[in-house]
Amino acid sequence: MRRLLHGLLGLTGLLALLEAAPRLGLVDARFLPPASEILRTLAGELTTAGLWLALGETMRGWAVGLALASGLAVAAGVVIGVVPGLRAATSSTVEFLRPIPSVALVPLATLLFGPSLGSTLLLVVYASFWQVLIQVLYGVAAVDPVAHDTARSYGLSAWSRVRHLVWPTSLPYVMTGLRLAAAVAFILAVTAELVIGSPGLGAEIQVAQSSGAVPTVYALIVVAGLIGIGVNTAVRLLERRVLAWHPAVREEVAG
Amino acid sequence: MKAVRLLGLPVLLVLLWWAVSGGSFYLPSPDRVAVAFAETWFSDRLTGDVLPSVGRLLAGYALAALLGGWLGVPIGLSPRLRATLEPVLEFFRAIPPPVLVPLIMLLAGIDTPMKVLVIVSGCVWPVLLNTVEGVRALDEVLADTCRMYGIRGWPRVRGFVLRGASPQIMAGLRQALSIGIILMVISEMFASSSGLGFTIVLFQRQFQIAEMWSGILLLGLLGLGLSLLFRRLERWVLSWYYGSGAARA
Amino acid sequence: MLEIAQLSKTYESPGRSVEAIRSLTFDVAAGELVCVVGPSGCGKTTLLRAVAGLLPASGGEVRLDGVPVTGPPPRMAVVFQEYGRSLFPWMTVWQNVELPLKEKKVPAPRRRELVTQSLESVGLGDAARAHPWQLSGGMQQRVAIARAVAYEPQVMLMDEPFAAVDAQTRADLEDLILRLWRDLEVTTLFVTHDIDEAVYLGQRVIVLSSSPTVVMEDLKIDLPPERDQLGTRSLPRFGELRGHVYSRIQAARG
Structure with a gap:
């Protein structure tokens, strides 16, 4: 209760500061409009169909990209983790490809897909794939060797071992990967729209900026922040729900 | 045997690349990309575009690290300050950093200060929030030990608070590094006339496909190089942490 | 008293x-x-x-x-029960014992003397350069005792x-x-x-x-x-x- 009160105080303080600074002439109101004006613009934007359409586009790119990346990463991770020798054979390649910043693919995406959903998906999938894959690999490696030997000695087939042993053990790791990937995917979805011009929130911001509609830029950034919070919260809830049965709701693995 | 494991798959992939690239416009063969790489980047582009980009990245990153640590310590140490600022900080962290680029262009123009500021504005949040988290979770027995032996002020911050929070601070710095590279590239894709991001987009617009791929390769190598450097730094700073087994627990 | x-x-x-x-x-x-x-x-x-x-x-x-x-x-000096948590893991045994003396502004030569003596007195003269986590539990508690002793x-x-x-x-x-x-x-x-x-x-x-x-x-x-x-x-x-x-x-x- 106290925390909530303090938190509200902090938010109010921020708004008051943003209101006062331009009104008192501390900053140029052309560059930083007062908070009330930003909020008014935001309220106006929320009644337009354009914003909602753009949001829909962004969330579609985010969701489809995240789903594709997670599916691919889980499949690849389980195969790499379960087939003997594959992990050692792939590790150098994974270590090389993982740190490639996904924005390096911007020109390629532009070339292949132009300003469309395809570009967004390429960047989103590339960026989130590694987040999930690395966690799946941690997860598969965490399977208790004794449990593994037990399963083998009772003659469980490879598929049953994955289904009853590997998957439940790695699920918490998969969820961690998904949580990290969800945030990254949102960043990259907006980035693709902003830089390449694929339809969505990022493109709206770009348009507002180049037409000099400063309050709109701020209002859209607030929207982006709120969506970001929404994405984080949603994934966290999902994680808690999926792992409710799990004895150890795991700490995050350093990766 | 080890060499086969290490290089087997990469060699296979390059061969595959060779096989499928025959005559493709979008995917030039590896040897053409390699030639383009040497011609493009071992020239005055290295000093004119690449090094300034990396310089801005490091400057912005260092500023963000200092700022995040410097603000994170007092916030982490004071429960009241933390409760007040947490929602605000969470909000700022949730904003995808690239959307700040158009905004910062408004405020700071399109030159070097803008680019550095963009990098700072994106990198500071993971450092700041992780520092707060690390400082909050400092060991109470160690805190009592400091009080008992009269360790306070700056020696306490340096010898206890920062060192104790360093595993989380390093985790924040690691996140910030990948965000920093993204922002370095993006800041140069907007209204710029030099830099790595600008050059790569230029190649794409002029359909210099092999050069474009060489740029992607260079960014990959840069990302890889920085992440290896960071890992060494981390091993060094956190040697006590890995040694004590706290990382596993 | x-x-x-x-x-x-x-x-x-x-x-x-x-x-x-x-x-x-x-x-x-x-x-x-x-x-x-x-x-x-x-x-x-x-x-x-x-x-x-x-x-x-x-x-x-x-x-x-x-x-x-x-x-x-x-x-006043305290030796806590949780020896593993009362020593600074990023410092060596020597630095752990020396830190409070630095804070008391004890001059360096005297500091060296006190740290050496106290480590000797708990039988850890050889472990000065080790990190606490490289020692057994009992030895870690000896370090904490040495730190208290050196504090005089x-x-x-x-x-x-x-x-x-x-x-x-x-x-x-x-x-x-x-x-x-x-x-x-x-x-x-x-x-x-x-x-x-x-x-x-x-x-x-x-x-x-x-x-x-x-x-x-x-x-x-x-x-x-x-x-x-x-x-x-x-x-x-x-x-x-x-x-x-x-x-x-x-x-x-x-």
Whole structure:
């Protein structure tokens, strides 16, 4: 209760500061409009169909990209983790490809897909794939060797071992990967729209900026922040729900 | 045997690349990309575009690290300050950093200060929030030990608070590094006339496909190089942490 | 020297208050070694933290040389139970022992001397360059003791320092404490849940009741001043004293 009160105080303080600074002439109101004006613009934007359409586009790119990346990463991770020798054979390649910043693919995406959903998906999938894959690999490696030997000695087939042993053990790791990937995917979805011009929130911001509609830029950034919070919260809830049965709701693995 | 494991798959992939690239416009063969790489980047582009980009990245990153640590310590140490600022900080962290680029262009123009500021504005949040988290979770027995032996002020911050929070601070710095590279590239894709991001987009617009791929390769190598450097730094700073087994627990 | 007068502590949280210590009064004379023993959960650690000035009391006071303790006094050292958490893992053994001396602005040559001596005295002269986590539990606790000794305290407080080490190590560490106490003539308050340990180490044993805590008995240990693990523990008088304390604690649990 106290925390909530303090938190509200902090938010109010921020708004008051943003209101006062331009009104008192501390900053140029052309560059930083007062908070009330930003909020008014935001309220106006929320009644337009354009914003909602753009949001829909962004969330579609985010969701489809995240789903594709997670599916691919889980499949690849389980195969790499379960087939003997594959992990050692792939590790150098994974270590090389993982740190490639996904924005390096911007020109390629532009070339292949132009300003469309395809570009967004390429960047989103590339960026989130590694987040999930690395966690799946941690997860598969965490399977208790004794449990593994037990399963083998009772003659469980490879598929049953994955289904009853590997998957439940790695699920918490998969969820961690998904949580990290969800945030990254949102960043990259907006980035693709902003830089390449694929339809969505990022493109709206770009348009507002180049037409000099400063309050709109701020209002859209607030929207982006709120969506970001929404994405984080949603994934966290999902994680808690999926792992409710799990004895150890795991700490995050350093990766 | 080890060499086969290490290089087997990469060699296979390059061969595959060779096989499928025959005559493709979008995917030039590896040897053409390699030639383009040497011609493009071992020239005055290295000093004119690449090094300034990396310089801005490091400057912005260092500023963000200092700022995040410097603000994170007092916030982490004071429960009241933390409760007040947490929602605000969470909000700022949730904003995808690239959307700040158009905004910062408004405020700071399109030159070097803008680019550095963009990098700072994106990198500071993971450092700041992780520092707060690390400082909050400092060991109470160690805190009592400091009080008992009269360790306070700056020696306490340096010898206890920062060192104790360093595993989380390093985790924040690691996140910030990948965000920093993204922002370095993006800041140069907007209204710029030099830099790595600008050059790569230029190649794409002029359909210099092999050069474009060489740029992607260079960014990959840069990302890889920085992440290896960071890992060494981390091993060094956190040697006590890995040694004590706290990382596993 | 150290006076604890009507000390009480009640933990207040919204809608709930827990009386941990009702009222404790006893004192420790200069150069004395006093053990405090009581049933588990009787507020021993609360008492020690209040004496150390780490925890404000709800009532009564602690006086050191007649001066009320309001924060950690400059010439007091504590050895905590959690040895693994009271040493700085990023510092070497040497740096751990040296740090408080640096803070006291002890000149470098004297510092070197103190650290060397104290490490020697706990038998860790060779481990100075190691990190705490490279040592066994008992050795880590020796480092914490060396740090306290090097600090040259008037009063040393020990909060169940050997609760987490094995029996053999524990016996060695008990004799180490006795030797250091005798050599340095430092006033020591030793908190433990182990009756044997309290009787073996103490000149006096303060028996606490269960929470809310009061002093049940202030018992003089009339064993010969020279103690050793085998001889002292097999004296009939040792058995009597131990039995007496044991029955008081059983009654306290009642």
